[in-house]
Amino acid sequence: MNWRPRRSLALLMLALGAAAAGWVRGEVYQEPDAFVAEVFGTRPEAKVLWLTKDIQAQAAAILGHPPAQLRQRYWSDAHRSVWILEEIGKEEFITAGFVVADGRIEHVRVLVYRESRGGEIRYPAFLKQFRNSKLAPDNTLDRSIDGIAGATLSVGAMERMARLALFFDRMSRQ
Amino acid sequence: MKKSSLGLALAVAFAAAPAFGQATVDQKLQILQQEIDDLKAQARRSAAPAQQASPYSLDYSSMLDRSSGLADGGTHVVGYGEVGYSKFRRSGDATADLQRFVFGFNHRFDERLTLHSEVELEHAIVSKDDEGEAEIEQAWLNYKMSDAVNLKGGLFLIPLGILNETHEPPTYYGVMRNQVETRIIPTTWRELGAGVHGIVSEGIRYDVGITMSFDSGKLDERTTGIRSAHQEGQQAKARDLAVYGALNYRRPGLLVGGGVFTGNTGQNGASNSALQGVSARLTLWDVHAQYRVGGLDLQGLYAAGTLGDADKVTAAIFAAAPTPADAFAAPKTLKGGYFQAAYHVYKRGNFDLAPFVRYERIDIKQQEDPPNGQLQDANNIERIKTIGVNFWVHPQVVLKADVQRYATDKFQDRFNLGLGFMF
Numbered sequence: 206m207n208w209r210p211r212r213s214l215a216l217l218m219l220a221l222g223a224a225a226a227g228w229v230r231g232e233v234y235q236e237p238d239a240f241v242a243e244v245f246g247t248r249p250e251a252k253v254l255w256l257t258k259d260i261q262a263q264a265a266a267i268l269g270h271p272p273a274q275l276r277q278r279y280w281s282d283a284h285r286s287v288w289i290l291e292e293i294g295k296e297e298f299i300t301a302g303f304v305v306a307d308g309r310i311e312h313v314r315v316l317v318y319r320e321s322r323g324g325e326i327r328y329p330a331f332l333k334q335f336r337n338s339k340l341a342p343d344n345t346l347d348r349s350i351d352g353i354a355g356a357t358l359s360v361g362a363m364e365r366m367a368r369l370a371l372f373f374d375r376m377s378r379q
Numbered sequence: 380m381k382k383s384s385l386g387l388a389l390a391v392a393f394a395a396a397p398a399f400g401q402a403t404v405d406q407k408l409q410i411l412q413q414e415i416d417d418l419k420a421q422a423r424r425s426a427a428p429a430q431q432a433s434p435y436s437l438d439y440s441s442m443l444d445r446s447s448g449l450a451d452g453g454t455h456v457v458g459y460g461e462v463g464y465s466k467f468r469r470s471g472d473a474t475a476d477l478q479r480f481v482f483g484f485n486h487r488f489d490e491r492l493t494l495h496s497e498v499e500l501e502h503a504i505v506s507k508d509d510e511g512e513a514e515i516e517q518a519w520l521n522y523k524m525s526d527a528v529n530l531k532g533g534l535f536l537i538p539l540g541i542l543n544e545t546h547e548p549p550t551y552y553g554v555m556r557n558q559v560e561t562r563i564i565p566t567t568w569r570e571l572g573a574g575v576h577g578i579v580s581e582g583i584r585y586d587v588g589i590t591m592s593f594d595s596g597k598l599d600e601r602t603t604g605i606r607s608a609h610q611e612g613q614q615a616k617a618r619d620l621a622v623y624g625a626l627n628y629r630r631p632g633l634l635v636g637g638g639v640f641t642g643n644t645g646q647n648g649a650s651n652s653a654l655q656g657v658s659a660r661l662t663l664w665d666v667h668a669q670y671r672v673g674g675l676d677l678q679g680l681y682a683a684g685t686l687g688d689a690d691k692v693t694a695a696i697f698a699a700a701p702t703p704a705d706a707f708a709a710p711k712t713l714k715g716g717y718f719q720a721a722y723h724v725y726k727r728g729n730f731d732l733a734p735f736v737r738y739e740r741i742d743i744k745q746q747e748d749p750p751n752g753q754l755q756d757a758n759n760i761e762r763i764k765t766i767g768v769n770f771w772v773h774p775q776v777v778l779k780a781d782v783q784r785y786a787t788d789k790f791q792d793r794f795n796l797g798l799g800f801m802f
């Protein structure tokens with residue numbers, strides 16, 4: 206193909222036109238505040254799970270690295286709890302909200318996704334796999350989660366966060 | 380809040396605890412936490428700009444006190460590498476090599492604009508007396524307008540095949556990259572250009588753009604198809620450009636997709652004057668699929684391509700060669716495919732063991748020139764069987780072992796051991 210400035214300019218204009226048409230706020234799909242309010246109808250008072258040394262050790266085993274926090278905020282009523290967690294996919298943090306009801310994942314949503322690849326994990330086809338999952342005795346999920354090609358690390362991060370949410374829920378009710 | 384008032388609050392909280400019971404203490408602890416969070420927020424606001432450079436400092440305890448928006452300034456170091464050992468069956472020779480070590484810096488300028496880069500060092504040592512190479516594998520800017528529309532520009536990977544964009548050692552089976560995505564699709568294939576990409580619907584990702592094309596005047600390898608003619612951003616000849624497009628559908632466990640790249644490669648004889656005025660259009664395309672269910676992991680790919688004016692390219696190679704023995708017939712058509720099956724037989728914690736088999740076919744037909752002695756190279760028609768095992772000791776660290784049998788070039792029959800990692 207020979208260099209044709211007019212054709213290239215037309216292609217560029219077409220691309221920019223498509224870009225303008227698709228302009229929406231990217232990456233932040235829902236503010237954590239809004240997620241909590243959506244689950245409970247209103248935003249209840251936040252509670253705090255204090256990470257004792259024993260909880261820290263088990264959280265580290267789930268994450269594959271020590272948890273960076275000593276206190277984890279959450280919101281709950283008699284049956285449900287909401288956990289906003291962050292974990293690195295490949296190089297940036299994924300922020301996800303987990304609703305745990307009676308020891309099982311009721312709902313998962315990716316709230317903020319920052320990686321350049323792997324954004325497919327935010328769609329229901331992937332997230333619905335977590336529904337009704339619970340912790341096995343060894344703190345793994347009671348089911349396998351099918352991955353997304355090219356998003357292995359993001360999938361792993363979501364799985365670790367799901368396990369952590371279930372574990373934290375259990376600890377918060379002891 | 381000043382230190383004195385925080386101390387007072389702490390004193391009041393704990394002094395009063397016995398009188399109010401557990402619930403009251405909890406409430407006071409929450410108040411204290413809020414005060415601490417307020418202090419943290421104040422500290423962040425008053426910090427010098429240099430201290431604000433890490434927008435994602437882990438602060439789970441005060442998640443909702445900070446914006447979930449994407450601040451600017453984060454830089455991340457990424458990388459991968461692999462070590463291989465090969466014992467060749469026919470010759471008895473053995474080699475060990477640090478095949479590649481790649482590191483990269485990814486920088487976020489702001490909520491939408493990011494830089495992605497990778498620098499690759501091959502074969503451990505780079506000097507004029509060694510075979511090592513230092514190369515920029517990627518260096519491109521991405522401007523995210525939405526999930527559906529990203530603009531990119533710079534040196535980026537061409538989205539053909541599976542391996543070209545996802546080539547970190549823990550993500551594929553076998554010590555050696557498959558030959559179809561080496562000799563037909565020249566992984567790791569990158570070009571200077573600009574493109575638009577994004578996810579348009581649940582799981583459907585597109586990528587289209589315009590890039591530098593190949594330069595067929597630079598062809599200097601007889602058994603790697605068009606590979607030696609890609610320009611990789613090194614003072615690329617830009618008389619002829621190329622366009623590409625790719626479409627992939629992903630859902631849990633499934634990937635189906637394909638891509639096409641096409642452009643003239645003559646570059647008006649910039650590298651070989653015999654190609655002046657020759658179009659030499661190259662078109663490469665592929666279709667691929669991956670299906671994972673339970674422990675089973677199936678993958679297949681078919682790639683093909685044509686090089687126009689192959690007779691003129693063959694003549695040009697002959698004209699430029701120091702001796703007839705250095706010349707070779709240019710590739711005219713390229714075809715190849717593979718099928719691969721793996722099964723995860725053991726998975727516990729980070730440990731994951733998966734034996735696999737792979738069968739590859741490569742058919743590169745050359746434009747012969749019998750009068751000048753330029754004939755088809757037998758090694759361009761190849762069948763490769765690989766059987767081996769990947770053992771992940773961590774999702775990002777893998778040990779590999781396999782045996783490979785070549786139907787044509789039996790000197791390539793070998794046993795391989797490998798170690799790969801990414802971070």
